[in-house]
Each structure stands twice: as C-alpha cells, then as structure tokens.
Amino acid sequence: MMMWSIWTSKNNLLWKDIPWNISEIVHRARNSRQNWTLANHRPLDARGIPGPTSTTQWSPPPHGSYKCNFATFPNPDENTFGIGFCIRDSLGSFVGARTLKIPGLPPASIRDVIALMQAIILASENQYSPILFESSSSRIESFFLHPNLKDRTEFSGxxxxxxxxINSYKINSCANFNVSFTHRSANLVAANLAKASKYYANLKDFAYIPNCIFSLIVNELS
Incomplete structure (x- = not known):
C-alpha cells in the first residue's frame, strides 16, 4: 500500500504539479490498507455475497477538501441540546471546531438535522469547500440518496x-457540499465536542484543538 501511495504522489507531481507531502502519503497508504482489510473481512450474506462495510475509524477527506464531523448531545437538566463540529483537512490536520447550545429538546432525528443545517452555515461562513459533512445519522444520508422520497414530517421539512x-450554495458560490454517514466510533471527536458544549457559551469557536478532543485528534492521526 505504501508503494502504491508513493506512486500516486509521483503521478500527481508529474501530471498535476501537486507537491509531495509525506503526511498525505502515509495517510493514503494507511486508509487504503484499512479499506482493503475491511473489504476482505466482510461477513457473507445468505447468498454468499459480502455484506456492506462500515467505517469504524475516522479517515481524512480527498486531497484538497475538508471534512466536517458533527454530532449532538441532549442536556435534559437544562432542556437544551449541544452540537459539536470539527473541521479537518485532507491531511487530517485540525482546521477549526465549534460548539453550539440550542434551547429545547426535540427528538434525536430533529437534533441531527438541525446540526446539519448549522454545519452548512458554518462551512459557508468560513468558505470551507469542497467539504463533506459526516455524521452518525444514517437517516440523513438516506434522505440525500433518495431525493424523490417525500413525506410531511418535521424531519423532511x-x-x-x-x-x-446546499443547492443554492453550489449555484451561487460554486461551493461543493456533500453528506455521508459514518459509524459512531469514527465520530467521537464531534460527539465529545457536543457533550462539552454545556460548559461553554451558547456558541464557541475554537481556532486551536480544545482539551476535550486533543487526545482523540492525536490518536486518529497516529
């Protein structure tokens, strides 16, 4: 996997004039190895066909893009819920984070979609593009994968x-926003930020890695 990653970077330098970056080479090799392992250890279904894979470790986005992980956490004592956002680049480097405290305690699915809306606002404010919004809500991803699915629930609204x-930003500012699902164990940074939101002001931005996620960020880079 390492040789393939080096070969890819060599081609990028030759054909796309993209400079070598050792960290990116290592990350690419590690993620490719992980994906290969998952692909070769998938359980078989009744027909003997490998089942779907699930990513259990955070992975960086493609070269030149950002990833925004987000999660929510209920605070019933305060009748509020917290949202945590963490933005990292294609090298896995920390770009920024935000915690947000919202009054009220709606169902989990509504909290998740409110968090997505706030993530879109955060990305547009800071011109993070292209960017992938990633959460542990499979319902959000399913909604984007099936655009013709309609109902009259608050979630769908x-x-x-x-x-x-998202479509408006794509048209007006050429922003490239996408949404995906990830396993909870790959979304721990955002979850910890959401839990910590109760200790901060209603909105708190972080230019540096806050203590509540420092060890997680370091571990996911190693």
Whole structure:
C-alpha cells in the first residue's frame, strides 16, 4: 500500500504539479490498507455475497477538501441540546471546531438535522469547500440518496431546507457540499465536542484543538 501511495504522489507531481507531502502519503497508504482489510473481512450474506462495510475509524477527506464531523448531545437538566463540529483537512490536520447550545429538546432525528443545517452555515461562513459533512445519522444520508422520497414530517421539512441551501450554495458560490454517514466510533471527536458544549457559551469557536478532543485528534492521526 505504501508503494502504491508513493506512486500516486509521483503521478500527481508529474501530471498535476501537486507537491509531495509525506503526511498525505502515509495517510493514503494507511486508509487504503484499512479499506482493503475491511473489504476482505466482510461477513457473507445468505447468498454468499459480502455484506456492506462500515467505517469504524475516522479517515481524512480527498486531497484538497475538508471534512466536517458533527454530532449532538441532549442536556435534559437544562432542556437544551449541544452540537459539536470539527473541521479537518485532507491531511487530517485540525482546521477549526465549534460548539453550539440550542434551547429545547426535540427528538434525536430533529437534533441531527438541525446540526446539519448549522454545519452548512458554518462551512459557508468560513468558505470551507469542497467539504463533506459526516455524521452518525444514517437517516440523513438516506434522505440525500433518495431525493424523490417525500413525506410531511418535521424531519423532511428541515432536510428539504438543508438540501435547498446546499443547492443554492453550489449555484451561487460554486461551493461543493456533500453528506455521508459514518459509524459512531469514527465520530467521537464531534460527539465529545457536543457533550462539552454545556460548559461553554451558547456558541464557541475554537481556532486551536480544545482539551476535550486533543487526545482523540492525536490518536486518529497516529
């Protein structure tokens, strides 16, 4: 995997004039190895066909892009819920983070979609593009994968608003926003930020890695 990653960087330098970056080479090799391992250890279904894979470790986004992981956490004592956002680049480097405290305690699915809306706002404010919004809500990803699926729930109403906002940014500012699902164990940084939100002001931005996620960030880079 390492030789393949080096070969890829060599071609990028030759054909795309993209400079060598040792950290990126290592990350690419590690992630390719992980994906290969997952692909070769998938359980078989009744027909003997490998089942779907699930990513259990955070992985960086493609070269030149960002990833925003987000999660929510209920605070019933305060009748609020917290949202945590963490933005990292294609090298896995910390770019920024935000915690947000929202009044009220709606169902988990509504909290998740409110978090997505706030993540879109955060990305547009800071011009993070292209960017992948990643959460542990499979329902959010499913909604984007099936655009013709319609219902009259509050969840769908907010999700349609999110989708319209994403499409608007793509048209007006050429921003490239996408959404995906990840396993909870690959979303621990955002989850810890969401839990810590109760100790900060209603909105708190971090230019440096906060203590509550420092060890997680370091471990995911190693």
């Amino acid at each position: 907010i999700m349609n608003h999110c989708r319209n906002k």
